[in-house]
Amino acid sequence: MSNPHLNIAAAQRERVNQLPSVSIIVPAYDEEIVLPRFHERTRAVLQATGCPYEFIFVNDGSRDATLEVLHQLRRFDEHITIINLSRNFGKEAALTAGLDHACGDVVVIIDADLQDPPELIHDFLAGWREGYDVVYAVRTTREGESWFKQFTSKWFYRCIQRVSDTPIPVDTGDFRLMSRRAVQALAQLREQNRFMKGLFAWIGYPTKPVRYARDPRNAGVSKWNYWKLWNFALDGITSFSTAPLRISAYLGLFTALFAFLYAIVVIYKTLMFGDPVQGYPSLMVVTLFLGGVQLVFIGILGEYLGRIYNETKRRPLYLLDGVAPSELRLHLADSPEHIAPPDLSQPRRPHP
Ligand code: UDP
């Protein structure tokens, strides 16, 4: 078996003084207010790294002026590519669209609302130079989020950690850096139920956490209400674990065993003491309990079945309404070597 640390050491030797080209992917849904601020702050960080870079903004069917704001920014910054989706497909699909279009040596995923401090990109790049393929941000605190949200989020991550077949790091969002080969690996996973945190974990490769304090949203409101979060949690658990199905089997077994023992008691009592007409309440309790348990687990079966149904339709993960490539990309496209369709395995370098 190969020693992963040897691979890291080899990668480190190769990367130690490199300036990788950076693609930064920003999903944006109704973020008109914060985008200019985000762009300014993140651009300063990227320029400070000295790396060639490109912004890939994915407009996920925003209802406000996000797209216009992006076009305005693009007029003055030749590093900006805009991907416009045909409607709101959700953050996971928007990220996938961005990843499919990224051409840097490394890709950074970041939220538009400045909750993920762009300054952390320096630490990400340092991790990449140490030889890691994935450097992800772990939040130590979350400011500006309600007690209830922090509590449920904490427990969700601990819960999924236990039941998931792939270990998913706790307190981790999408904010991370990925190497080209990690992006390529992710591009092969085309499932419909995209629980990105799980997909990120599934691909493996040398991975390093970086700790940070999560800032409150800079402007605008969170797009996640509790109903969305609940569905997100269901998606997460059903995509990465079959534990609920197993639990239902064990619980079924357990109740059946209990019923069997109870039957013996009833038969014994009837034989010994005759059969006075009694026991209506206990009968009701048992009937309702079993009925409830059965309904719950039929529901769980349904959840999995529904997901299988969705997967079998094999619909595309997102549809494009248009792409406005950055000026840099247009130049790249002009040169004959780039007229061929993009080959995902070969990083294309935008100019600094
Ligand atoms: N987002 C998106 N599509 C959606 C919902 C959100 O692209 O349907 C983007 C949003 O613009 C932001 C990021 O995903 O850049 C995180 O969203 P949000 O801040 O609402 O989530 P939270 O930080 O509250 O978890």
Ligand code: MG
């Ligand atoms: Mg946010």
